[in-house]
Amino acid sequence: MNRLLQYLFQFVWRLWRRLxxxxxxxxxxxxxxxxxxFHLEMQIEQNLAAGIPAEEARFAARRQFGNQxxxxxxxxxxxSLRFIETLIQxxxxxxxxxxxxxxxxxxxxLTLALGIGANTAxxxxxxxxxxxxxxxxxxxxxxxxxxxxxxxxxxxLSPTDYEEYEKRNQVFAxxxxxxxxxxxxxxxxxxxxxxxxxxTASLFPLLGVQPLLGRTFTKEDDxxxxxxxxxxxxxWQSHFAGNRAILNQTIRLNDxxxxxxxxxxxxxxxxxxxxxxxxxSDLWVPRSLATETRKYGHILKTIGRLKSGVTYEQARAALAxxxxxxxxxxxxxxxxxxxxxxxxxxxxxxxxxxxxxVLAAAVLFVLLIACANxxxxxxxxxxxxxxxxxxxxxxxxxxFRIVRQLLTESVLLSLLGGGFGLLLAYGxxxxxxxxxxxxxxxxxxxxxDTRVLMFATALSLLTGFAFGLAPAWQxxxxxxxxxxxxxxxxxxGSGSQRLRNLxxxxxxxxxxxxxxxxxxxIKSFWRLQQVDPxxxxxxxxxxxxxxxxxxxxxxxxxxxxQQATLERLAALPGVQSAAFISHPPFGRGPGLNDFKxxxxxxxxxxxxxxxxxxxxISSDYFRTMGIPLLEGRAFSSGDGAEAPRVSIISQTFATxxxxxxxxxxxxxxxxxxxxxxxxxxxxxxxxGLDAELSPHVYFPFAQGGQFRTRVVIRTHDDPLSYVxxxxxxxxxxxxxxxxYAVFTMNQLIAQTVAQRRFNLLLLGAFAVVALLLSxxxxxxxxxxxxxxxxxxxxxxMALGASRGxxxxxxIGQGLRVVALGLLIGLLGALALTRWMKTLLFEVRATDPLTxxxxxxxxxxxxxxxxxxxVRRATKVGPMTALRVE
Amino acid sequence: xxxxxxxQGTLDMLVLxxxxxxxxxxxxxxxxxxxxxxxxxxxxxxxxxxxxxxxELKGWIxxxxxxxxxxxxxxxxxxTRTGRKQLEGEVSSYTRLTEAIAKVLQTA
Numbered sequence: 001m002n003r004l005l006q007y008l009f010q011f012v013w014r015l016w017r018r019l020x021x022x023x024x025x026x027x028x029x030x031x032x033x034x035x036x037x038f039h040l041e042m043q044i045e046q047n048l049a050a051g052i053p054a055e056e057a058r059f060a061a062r063r064q065f066g067n068q069x070x071x072x073x074x075x076x077x078x079x080s081l082r083f084i085e086t087l088i089q090x091x092x093x094x095x096x097x098x099x100x101x102x103x104x105x106x107x108x109x110l111t112l113a114l115g116i117g118a119n120t121a122x123x124x125x126x127x128x129x130x131x132x133x134x135x136x137x138x139x140x141x142x143x144x145x146x147x148x149x150x151x152x153x154x155x156x157l158s159p160t161d162y163e164e165y166e167k168r169n170q171v172f173a174x175x176x177x178x179x180x181x182x183x184x185x186x187x188x189x190x191x192x193x194x195x196x197x198x199x200t201a202s203l204f205p206l207l208g209v210q211p212l213l214g215r216t217f218t219k220e221d222d223x224x225x226x227x228x229x230x231x232x233x234x235x236w237q238s239h240f241a242g243n244r245a246i247l248n249q250t251i252r253l254n255d256x257x258x259x260x261x262x263x264x265x266x267x268x269x270x271x272x273x274x275x276x277x278x279x280x281s282d283l284w285v286p287r288s289l290a291t292e293t294r295k296y297g298h299i300l301k302t303i304g305r306l307k308s309g310v311t312y313e314q315a316r317a318a319l320a321x322x323x324x325x326x327x328x329x330x331x332x333x334x335x336x337x338x339x340x341x342x343x344x345x346x347x348x349x350x351x352x353x354x355x356x357x358v359l360a361a362a363v364l365f366v367l368l369i370a371c372a373n374x375x376x377x378x379x380x381x382x383x384x385x386x387x388x389x390x391x392x393x394x395x396x397x398x399x400f401r402i403v404r405q406l407l408t409e410s411v412l413l414s415l416l417g418g419g420f421g422l423l424l425a426y427g428x429x430x431x432x433x434x435x436x437x438x439x440x441x442x443x444x445x446x447x448x449d450t451r452v453l454m455f456a457t458a459l460s461l462l463t464g465f466a467f468g469l470a471p472a473w474q475x476x477x478x479x480x481x482x483x484x485x486x487x488x489x490x491x492x493g494s495g496s497q498r499l500r501n502l503x504x505x506x507x508x509x510x511x512x513x514x515x516x517x518x519x520x521x522i523k524s525f526w527r528l529q530q531v532d533p534x535x536x537x538x539x540x541x542x543x544x545x546x547x548x549x550x551x552x553x554x555x556x557x558x559x560x561x562q563q564a565t566l567e568r569l570a571a572l573p574g575v576q577s578a579a580f581i582s583h584p585p586f587g588r589g590p591g592l593n594d595f596k597x598x599x600x601x602x603x604x605x606x607x608x609x610x611x612x613x614x615x616x617i618s619s620d621y622f623r624t625m626g627i628p629l630l631e632g633r634a635f636s637s638g639d640g641a642e643a644p645r646v647s648i649i650s651q652t653f654a655t656x657x658x659x660x661x662x663x664x665x666x667x668x669x670x671x672x673x674x675x676x677x678x679x680x681x682x683x684x685x686x687x688g689l690d691a692e693l694s695p696h697v698y699f700p701f702a703q704g705g706q707f708r709t710r711v712v713i714r715t716h717d718d719p720l721s722y723v724x725x726x727x728x729x730x731x732x733x734x735x736x737x738x739x740y741a742v743f744t745m746n747q748l749i750a751q752t753v754a755q756r757r758f759n760l761l762l763l764g765a766f767a768v769v770a771l772l773l774s775x776x777x778x779x780x781x782x783x784x785x786x787x788x789x790x791x792x793x794x795x796x797m798a799l800g801a802s803r804g805x806x807x808x809x810x811i812g813q814g815l816r817v818v819a820l821g822l823l824i825g826l827l828g829a830l831a832l833t834r835w836m837k838t839l840l841f842e843v844r845a846t847d848p849l850t851x852x853x854x855x856x857x858x859x860x861x862x863x864x865x866x867x868x869x870v871r872r873a874t875k876v877g878p879m880t881a882l883r884v885e
Numbered sequence: 886x887x888x889x890x891x892x893q894g895t896l897d898m899l900v901l902x903x904x905x906x907x908x909x910x911x912x913x914x915x916x917x918x919x920x921x922x923x924x925x926x927x928x929x930x931x932x933x934x935x936x937x938x939x940x941e942l943k944g945w946i947x948x949x950x951x952x953x954x955x956x957x958x959x960x961x962x963x964x965t966r967t968g969r970k971q972l973e974g975e976v977s978s979y980t981r982l983t984e985a986i987a988k989v990l991q992t993a
Contacts, residue, residue: 010943017942031950032934035911035960039930042912 019084087408094409098416104381105413108374112417114769115370116463117424118363120448120456124429125356127455128446135267137208139344143315144272145175145302148340149609155337155592156298165302165339168322171315172304176203178270179299181285182708183253184546184738185239191738193546194235194253196283197270197301204230204284206305207270214247214262221261222288229258233266235282254548255736258285271301272344297591297671298611304341312343337609355759358836362517362766365510367459369770371467372503373777378410378471379496380784389475403472410468411461418460422448425456435758470499500781501817507774508821508858509828511767515854516829517836518767521760523850524841528753533585534684536626540712540745541719542584545730545737547707555641559702561733562618563637568729569713570620574722576714579621580701583613584710585686586748590614595697597657598667598674612653612695613686614670616704622681624714630654632664632679639700646700647675651683653695670697688752690841712745719744759839771861778865782814786873793873794880803874807867814866815859822855896928896936897945898979901964901972904946908963910953911937937962945971 044058098105133139146154147161157165157177166175178197185194204216212233221228229251231240240246250257270281306315319339382389389402426448433446474496552558562580569578583590590613596602602610619635621627630651639646647668654663667674675697683693701709711730715722720742727739743751750757786793789810796806833845843850903914914937915928940946945968951961964972 013944014942031960034958035934036930038910038957038959039912041957046916 086404090405090408091412093405094412097409098412101381104377105416108377108413109417109420111370111373111773112414112460112463113420113424114773115363115367115421116414116418116456116459117421117428118766118769119367119459120421120425120452121428121432122356122360122363123455124425124448124452125432125446126360127449127451129352129356131451134272134344135209135265135269136272136344141306141308142207142344143172143304143306143312143341144344144347145304145319146340146342147298147337149337149592149611152592153340154342155340155611157300157302158298158594159300161298162300162302164326165319165322168325169304170322171307171310171318173307174202174206175302175304176200176206177287177300177302178203178284179287179301182546183283184255184548184736185251185253186255186736187252191736192239193544193738193740194282195280196229196285197281198287199270199284200287203270203303206303209265209268211262212265213244214260216262217284217286221286224288227256227258228261228286229253230262230264230284231260232264232280232282232284233268234280236263253283253285254546255550270303272303272347297593299591303344312341315341337611352755354836354838355755358517358839359759359762359766361832362514362763365514366766366770366773367463369507369510369773369777371463372507373773373780374413375467375471375503376500376777376780376784378467379474379500380780382406382471382475383496385475402475406472406475407465407468410472411464414460414464414467415457417463418456421460422453422456425452435761474499497785500784504774504778504781504817505821505824507777508818508862509825511770511774512822512825512855512858513829513832514763514767514770515858516825516851517833518760518764519850519854520833520836520840520843520845520847521756521763523843523847524839525753525756525760527842528689528756531685531689533689533749534627534682535585537745537749539715539717539719540625541715541722541726541742542587542710542712542745542748543723543726543739543742544708544710545739547709547737549707552707555702558706559641562701564733565711565730566618566620568733569711569726572722572725572729574716576716577620577624578711578713579624580616580618580709580711581621582616582704582706582709583686584712584745584748585684586688586745586752587710589687593670595668595670598669600657612670612697614697614699616699616701616706616709618701621698621712624712625684627684628682630680630682631662632677634679634681635698635700639703641702643703645673645675645703646678648679648681648698649677650681650696650698652693653697654680656695668697675699689749710741711739756839771858774858775861775865778814778818778862779869782866783869785814786810786869790873790876794876797874798879806874807870810870810873811863811866814870815863818859818862818866822859825858826851826855894975895979896932897940898972898975899926899928900933900936900940901945901968901975904962904964905969905972908949908951908961910951910959910961912959914962940968944968 047056047058048054136142144154145157145165147157149155156179162175162177169175176199178199181196181198183194183196184191199217201217201219201222204211211230214230216230217228231246236242236246246260246263248259248261250259252258264284270284304315306312316339319341323339392402393399429446429448547558547561552561566578566580569575592611593614595610595612597610617635619637619639622629622634631654632648635646635648647670649663649668657663658666663677663680666677668677669675681698684696685691685693686696687694711726713719713722713726723742730737730739793806793810796809797803829851830846837845899918900914903909903917909917911930911933915930915933919927937946937948941948941962945965946962947965949961949963950958953959
């Protein structure tokens with residue numbers, strides 16, 4: 001080993017010295033000359049001293065000295081790195097050649113810039129979202145602990161679940177959890193709403209992130225008399241001006257004073273930023289102090305750090321066992337769910353992964369098509385330079401040398417293309433940030449960092465080699481004699497034509513696949529827009545308010561607030577009706593709750609899990625939203641805080657759990673209390689237009705214990721024009737109440753499909769680029785082929801063929817190639833679109849309409865691309881055509 | 886004055902040995918070896934200078950411009966510590982080799 005290191009070191013040392021001496025080459029040469037001269041002089045002196053006459057002395061010395069030039073060369077080789085010298089030579093020559101053909105260079109560079117730039121942009125997305133390590137200590141030792149439902153893979157834990165798992169924990173060194181907690185931050189000029197998390201004391205040590213300022217929670221912080229809070233870096237900068245003095249000061253959250261004990265570093269986030277709608281938390285309080293702590297409800301985002309040596313599989317098994325044990329001890333708690341711990345690195349949403357994979361494949365196709373076009377360009381250019389290569393070969397350049405020089409030119413081209421491609425990628429990323437805000441997790445981390453730059457460079461080099469090899473090889477394969485004799489005009493013939501045709505087939509096939517992919521997404525999107533959300537979304541405004549805990553602790557107070565506010569709002573001119581709802585459709589969903597139905601025991605299996613979303617509404621909600629009442633009655637003012645507990649279920653709930661019977665009058669238990677079902681309403685697509693219907697339960701506001709609620713207002717016309725008036729009315733009821741998250745319902749719906757729209761736009765853009773590039777490629781090849789056949793066309797027309805016949809002949813030949821490409825493309829599309837099935841909505845991956853339409857589109861473009869150059873060629877009269885030599 | 890072809894490695898060893906006491910310039914090295922071997926080994930410039938440059942790259946000798954007794958500028962070569970170690974190694978393996986060959990040649 002030592003010896004190996006020694007050799008390695010020597011090798012590097014020698015290399016280094018050669019590199020250095022390369023730079024001082026001229027100095028070395030001068031020194032060498034001087035040294036030789038000295039030696040020669042000494043030799044002459046010696047000869048003279050030995051008695052040889054002067055002339056002879058000099059001559060003898062010279063002869064002894066040998067061939068000086070040869071000596072110089074040999075010595076020079078000692079000093080220099082041959083390889084680098086020839087490389088520099090090639091680069092200089094290549095650059096000159098590129099500058100001499102500006103048109104060719106421009107087109108090639110732009111084409112490559114498109115391909116390389118798009119790939120770089122998508123890679124930076126992959127880098128930012130998947131490859132960058134998460135901002136925790138040793139994130140691969142962390143697992144998020146979820147529970148699983150048939151249609152929901154990641155359900156938060158309820159407090160009871162958490163306690164039970166913690167009690168039986170064998171595999172985690174530590175467990176921690178946090179639930180959402182929201183606060184009104186007052187004390188500034190205006191009250192603002194802040195999203196936060198209430199965390200267990202174990203959470204921060206578990207994550208292993210050092211705070212930027214101050215400290216994190218300890219067990220002692222669970223004291224209700226001295227509440228503490230940790231700020232996020234973002235909030236610290238935006239609201240407290242990054243002032244270090246904030247430490248140990250107090251801030252007012254929900255009318256209570258909290259002491260700031262720490263500020264987290266900029267990249268820190270909990271919950272981990274991996275879901276599709278990232279919830280950015282701006283402060284953390286100890287869980288015992290959270291004003292909204294609920295005993296029920298699946299609300300805890302739990303995470304565990306594995307003990308050293310424990311594998312993911314072991315943890316999974318251990319949790320499943322723990323659940324089993326728990327159910328054995330308390331069979332009554334069984335509600336049909338299973339555990340589902342996921343290692344943190346694997347946590348990134350599957351939907352995003354698939355979308356990014358599809359886009360990565362798409363840009364790869366675009367790059368391949370771009371390369372094909374550049375290969376065509378190079379083939380033409382090489383044909384024109386035949387004479388030059390023949391000359392070089394005659395002067396002694398080996399085939400390898402010529403190939404190497406051409407490759408250097410290709411790589412130079414693609415590096416230039418890569419440079420511009422970086423600019424393009426930069427622009428694309430800027431666009432991502434604008435359009436993708438809020439849709440893509442970790443969006444801020446998608447930048448052109450070192451890894452992305454290295455990727456772009458490597459891709460450029462690789463691309464240069466890839467497209468440069470074939471033309472270089474072909475160019476070097478020249479028949480010296482023939483080329484020099486014929487003056488270099490004769491092109492390489494059928495071999496190169498076959499290559500070009502092959503390239504066209506490939507381009508057409510790849511373009512068709514991309515077009516079909518984009519077409520399917522377009523159709524899905526269109527179908528999505530047709531879905532009935534279950535209510536009328538037009539002219540509907542939503543906003544959110546938070547009722548701070550101490551002030552509104554009593555149910556009575558909340559009831560009064562509800563009545564006063566809704567009365568005022570409904571009284572506004574232009575407002576049809578107003579209502580409260582804790583979690584409106586297309587917004588953040590409610591936590592899921594376990595429930596029991598009186599008289600219906602739970603059968604086994606997670607398909608029968610008794611878990612549903614609960615929504616808390618005011619009486620006018622269904623009317624405001626336009627949701628039909630199917631059975632029974634809506635809530636009324638009679639369902640007050642003291643009145644008997646009632647609930648209304650959604651249609652899906654009724655059909656799932658009350659098959660063939662009338663659900664009215666039955667009782668369900670949720671959150672520890674029993675509620676009587678008094679009505680059934682139409683289903684609403686709460687989670688999104690493409691989400692599956694799931695059961696929901698509605699509860700009256702006065703009975704619901706809700707502190708944060710959304711207000712929905714139906715107006716006669718543009719809802720946004722009413723915002724100021726609405727804010728006025730609400731603050732007339734309570735001065736310290738901020739309103740936030742003001743959106744129209746249509747905006748909320750648009751947000752849920754934004755990711756789809758984003759993917760669609762990107763894929764569509766890539767498909768269009770592919771189509772254009774292919775058309776350009778076909779145009780180029782046809783022009784070239786037609787130009788070569790000008791003679792033949794002239795002869796045909798002179799012999800009496802009509803222009804139409806000649807057109808049909810040549811275009812027919814071209815279209816045959818395109819048809820082959822279309823066929824392969826169709827087969828390819830059929831095979832590959834299966835992979836993106838989950839991205840589609842109500843469209844089959846083999847939808848014949850889409851395939852046919854896009855194949856026709858591509859064929860039409862190809863036809864046009866063939867037609868134009870051929871028509872131009874036949875317009876030339878036969879005499880002129882024949883005269884071309 | 887017969888010229889004997891010697892291998893490159895042996896040439897290196899001779900040059901290193903010549904430099905083991907004092908630094909010398911190229912001409913002096915060749916002259917010294919000719920004198921010591923009674924003109925049997927005459928190293929031409931075509932072998933000497935490439936060898937010197939090669940050994941300099943390997944770090945066995947170091948070059949420095951200096952002045953001769955006649956006030957002429959010349960490039961002097963000096964043995965480095967690595968070079969000295971290399972010399973020892975080469976001398977010992979050469980000695981072993983020649984002893985072995987001698988043994989074979991001694992047999993009838």
